Amino acid sequence: MTQIALPLELPGGDETIVGGPSLQPVFAALQASEAWPYHTAVLSGPPRSGKSLMARWFAASGAGEAIDDADRIDEVALFHHWNRAQAEGHALLLVARYPVVSAPDSTGWHIALPDLASRLGAALPLMIGAPDDALLRALLGEHARRRGLALGEAVLDWLLPRIERSHAAAEALIMTLDRLSLERKAPVTLALAREALAERVYGHGHWQPRLL
Numbered sequence: 001m002t003q004i005a006l007p008l009e010l011p012g013g014d015e016t017i018v019g020g021p022s023l024q025p026v027f028a029a030l031q032a033s034e035a036w037p038y039h040t041a042v043l044s045g046p047p048r049s050g051k052s053l054m055a056r057w058f059a060a061s062g063a064g065e066a067i068d069d070a071d072r073i074d075e076v077a078l079f080h081h082w083n084r085a086q087a088e089g090h091a092l093l094l095v096a097r098y099p100v101v102s103a104p105d106s107t108g109w110h111i112a113l114p115d116l117a118s119r120l121g122a123a124l125p126l127m128i129g130a131p132d133d134a135l136l137r138a139l140l141g142e143h144a145r146r147r148g149l150a151l152g153e154a155v156l157d158w159l160l161p162r163i164e165r166s167h168a169a170a171e172a173l174i175m176t177l178d179r180l181s182l183e184r185k186a187p188v189t190l191a192l193a194r195e196a197l198a199e200r201v202y203g204h205g206h207w208q209p210r211l212l
Contacts, residue, residue: 020133022131026126036123037122039086041092041124041126051095051128059093064093079116082116082119094123140173159193173197180195
C-alpha cells in the first residue's frame with residue numbers, strides 16, 4: 001500500500017491519496033511528467049476515485065498545471081492551455097471522467113474541435129480502474145479514519161470480499177456504518193457491518209449506494 005500525503009491544507013482536515021498496486025503506474029507517471037508526449041496527460045477514472053486529489057497534489061508539487069473537469073471546459077479555452085504548455089514547456093494534466101476517444105460510437109471524451117482532438121489524442125492516457133483488494137482495504141480504512149470510526153481487522157476481513165470493487169461503494173459503505181454506529185451509540189462490530197451491508201440495494205448486478 002502506498003499513501004502520498006498531500007502538501008495542501010484541504011477542507012475537512014489532512015487528506016491523503018491512498019494507493020495500491022493498481023495505482024502504481026499512475027503514481028509513477030505523475031512523478032515523471034517530463035516524459036509525457038507533448039507535455040500532456042489525461043487522467044480519467046470513475047467517481048470518487050481520487051482524480052481531483054491527484055490533480056491538486058500534482059499542481060501543488062510544482063510539476064505543472066492541472067485542470068480538473070477538463071471535459072466540461074470550453075474547447076477553445078482548453079486549446080489555449082495546451083498551446084501555452086507547449087510554448088512554456090510545462091506539463092499539463094487534464095482530469096476527465098473518461099479518456100479521449102475518436103470513434104463516435106464509443107464511450108469516452110468526445111472532442112468536437114479537430115485540432116484539439118488530435119492533440120489530446122496524442123497525450124499520455126492515465127486511467128484509474130477498479131480498486132484491487134489492497135486498495136479497497138486501504139480505502140475502507142482511510143474513509144473510516146477520516147470519520148473517526150474504528151474498524152477492526154475482523155470487520156475489514158469480512159467486508160472485503162462482499163462489497164463491489166468501486167471507490168464509491170467503499171465510501172458509501174463507511175458512511176452507512178458511521179450513521180448506524182452513531183444511531184446505535186455502539187462500536188462497529190460484525191453484526192453492525194452485516195446490517196450496513198444489508199442496507200445496500202442491489203439491482204441488475206450493480207452496487208446501488210443509497211448515501212451518495
